[in-house]
Amino acid sequence: xxxxxxxxxxxxxxxxxxxxxxxxxxxxxxxxxxxxxxxxxxxxxxxxxxxxxxxxxxxxxxxxxxxxxxxxxxxxxxxxxxxxxxxxxxxxxxxxxxxxxxxxxxxxxxxxxxxxxxxxxxxxxxxxxxxxxxxxxxxxxxxxxxxxxxxxxxxxxxxxxxxxxxxxxxxxxxxxxxxxxxxxxxxxxxxxxxxxxxxxxxxxxxxxxxxxxxxxxxxxxxxxxxxxxxxxxxxxxxxxxxxxxxxxxxxxxxxxxxxxxxxxxxxxxxxxxxxxxxxxxxxxxxxxxxxxxxxxxxxxxxxxxxxxxxxxxxxxxxxxxxxxxxxxxxxxxxxxxxxxxxxxxxxxxxxxxxxxxxxxxxxxxxxxxxxxxxxxxxxxxxxxxxxxxxxxxxxxxxxxxxxxxxxxxxxxxxxxxxxxxxxxxxx
Numbered sequence: 001x002x003x004x005x006x007x008x009x010x011x012x013x014x015x016x017x018x019x020x021x022x023x024x025x026x027x028x029x030x031x032x033x034x035x036x037x038x039x040x041x042x043x044x045x046x047x048x049x050x051x052x053x054x055x056x057x058x059x060x061x062x063x064x065x066x067x068x069x070x071x072x073x074x075x076x077x078x079x080x081x082x083x084x085x086x087x088x089x090x091x092x093x094x095x096x097x098x099x100x101x102x103x104x105x106x107x108x109x110x111x112x113x114x115x116x117x118x119x120x121x122x123x124x125x126x127x128x129x130x131x132x133x134x135x136x137x138x139x140x141x142x143x144x145x146x147x148x149x150x151x152x153x154x155x156x157x158x159x160x161x162x163x164x165x166x167x168x169x170x171x172x173x174x175x176x177x178x179x180x181x182x183x184x185x186x187x188x189x190x191x192x193x194x195x196x197x198x199x200x201x202x203x204x205x206x207x208x209x210x211x212x213x214x215x216x217x218x219x220x221x222x223x224x225x226x227x228x229x230x231x232x233x234x235x236x237x238x239x240x241x242x243x244x245x246x247x248x249x250x251x252x253x254x255x256x257x258x259x260x261x262x263x264x265x266x267x268x269x270x271x272x273x274x275x276x277x278x279x280x281x282x283x284x285x286x287x288x289x290x291x292x293x294x295x296x297x298x299x300x301x302x303x304x305x306x307x308x309x310x311x312x313x314x315x316x317x318x319x320x321x322x323x324x325x326x327x328x329x330x331x332x333x334x335x336x337x338x339x340x341x342x343x344x345x346x347x348x349x350x351x352x353x354x355x356x357x358x359x360x361x362x363x364x365x366x367x368x369x370x371x372x373x374x375x376x377x378x379x380x381x382x383x384x385x386x387x388x389x390x391x392x393x394x395x396x397x398x399x400x401x402x403x404x405x406x407x408x409x410x411x412x413x414x415x416x417x418x419x420x421x422x423x424x425x426x427x
Contacts, residue, residue, distance in 0.1 A: 024063040031059050039071065045078035066095055073105065082113050090123060093130070100138035103127035104160055107167045114170075121171040128164035128171075135161055162191060178208045186272070193271045194232025200225035200242050215253055216279040222246040223260075224267035255282030302328050303350045307357070310387060310394065319394075322384030327396060332358060334376045342367045342410070346403075348378060359395045361385065366400050370408030378405040 026032040034055055042048040052072055055062075062068060069092045076085035086109045093102025110124035131138070139157035144150075165188045172180035185202045189195060203221035206214050225234060226243040234242050250260050259279075267273070286308070293301040306327075309318045332348030335356045344367045349355040360380060362368060380403045382396035400406075 026064075027059055027062060031055070031062065034058070035064070045075055049075045049079055066092070066099075069095065070101070073101075082109060085109060086113070086120070086123075089127075093127065097130075098134075098137065100131070100134075100160065103130045104163070107131060107163050110167050111163065111170060116174050121174060124167045125171050128167040131160055131164040158191070162188065165191070176208075178205050181205045182209070189271050192232070194228060194230075196225045196228040196232055196234035196242065197238060199228070199271075200234070216277060217273055219246070219250055219253060219279060220263070220267050220273040220277060222249060223264045224271070227264035227268040250279075253281065254279055258282070299329065299331060300351065303330055307351065307392075311389065311392070315387075315389065319387035322387065322394075325384050327382050327384055329379060329381050330358070331377055331379045334372055334374050334378060336374070337371055341371045342369060343371070346378070356391070356393060358382075359393055360403070361395060361397045362400050363397045364399075368400055368403065368406050368408055369410035372406060372408050376405065376407065378403055380404070 026035075034051065039048060039051045039055065042051055048071075052068070052075060055068065069088055073085060073088045073092065076082075076088060086106065089102050089105035089109060091102075092099070093106060096102070106123060106127035110120060110127075113120070115121070135157055137143075138160070139153060144153045165184060169181055169184045169188065172178075172184055182202065182205045185198060185205060188198060189202070192198075199221050203218040203225065206218035206221070222242065223246055226239070226246045228234070233239065246264075247257075247260070250263070251257055254260075263279070286304075290301055290304055293304065309315060312318070330350055332350040335347045335349050335354065337343035338345040338347070344362050344365070346360045346362075346368070347356045347358070348360065349357050351357065360378075360382060380398050382398040382402070385395045385397050387394050
């Protein structure tokens with residue numbers, strides 16, 4: 001079949017039957033016999049097409065032109081002749097602009113043929129816009145065929161509307177007019193909001209426009225496509241791919257996975273994001289936190305900035321600048337001592353008491369007396385020595401006099417034992 005069997009309940013569905021019992025006059029008895037006795041009773045589509053061509057040749061003008069076009073349309077469909085069917089639908093649209101049959105079949109054929117011919121695309125858009133502009137007239141109560149339920153008639157109207165909207169998406173996609181594709185997909189989602197795969201397509205369409213400021217909106221639609229369950233959800237295999245893609249692009253924008261589940265929940269609840277929707281990046285959060293930290297703990301804020309510079313892509317260059325340079329005074333909490341008593345090296349964490357960040361080497365082969373417990377807070381002035389990115393560690397040197405907060409006490413040495421004396425024998 002050229003496309004899924006239409007459920008259209010008007011026009012062509014009754015075209016052949018309408019040849020009979022009407023007030024229209026036949027040109028002569030021979031025309032009647034050809035149509036009623038031969039065409040009307042023919043069961044083989046190829047034979048019927050041959051007879052229809054005879055009718056057209058012998059009677060180029062007939063009082064049953066509309067019905068003849070309808071018969072041609074159905075027979076072309078049965079014989080798989082898409083181009084001829086398309087041209088016939090165009091002729092029907094021109095013959096009776098107030099009948100839905102022509103534009104309906106034009107749009108259906110554009111979708112089934114997947115043609116990229118500019119002329120076909122133009123005809124498809126024209127028919128789609130005609131359908132959308134005249135839906136209320138085409139599907140008015142007075143046009144409803146006898147025996148068709150009201151609900152079925154309403155569904156026919158919705159189906160025709162969606163078909164027209166899909167054609168507009170298709171034609172603009174072929175032309176790579178991404179802003180138009182975005183707008184037209186949005187129009188479909190306003191009619192059928194629960195459609196995960198179309199929502200995913202909307203996200204990719206926004207990304208195709210290569211506007212960095214709109215990436216967050218695209219990710220909203222990826223989140224919704226991943227989060228939709230039940231009605232309109234993506235098929236199982238597609239959903240895995242959609243969610244995998246969302247899981248990869250979100251951290252690229254955000255910087256980590258924080259907020260992914262919350263975003264999915266919000267996107268499922270609303271087809272489109274708010275006009276001011278944005279994804280706050282980890283860097284933005286860090287900067288906001290840093291500004292607040294500068295007010296409450298400027299020393300820690302200084303270290304956070306230094307650490308960010310060290311782990312940045314050009315961190316090696318910054319690390320070279322620190323070698324031999326006097327560093328700001330910092331406070332850190334002891335993580336470990338080397339050796340455990342009278343240490344020559346002290347590892348401290350500044351932003352996290354449990355994370356090793358700085359190794360303090362006591363200069364001139366000195367040491368600090370005794371030992372302190374992990375978590376003891378030290379304040380120190382130091383000079384940069386070297387940096388290792390993985391695992392993170394900045395080594396500095398410091399004079400022990402410039403380290404405050406150390407409470408260790410040197411252990412007293414036990415007095416040396418006296419050696420037993422040997423008496424000399426006397427003569």
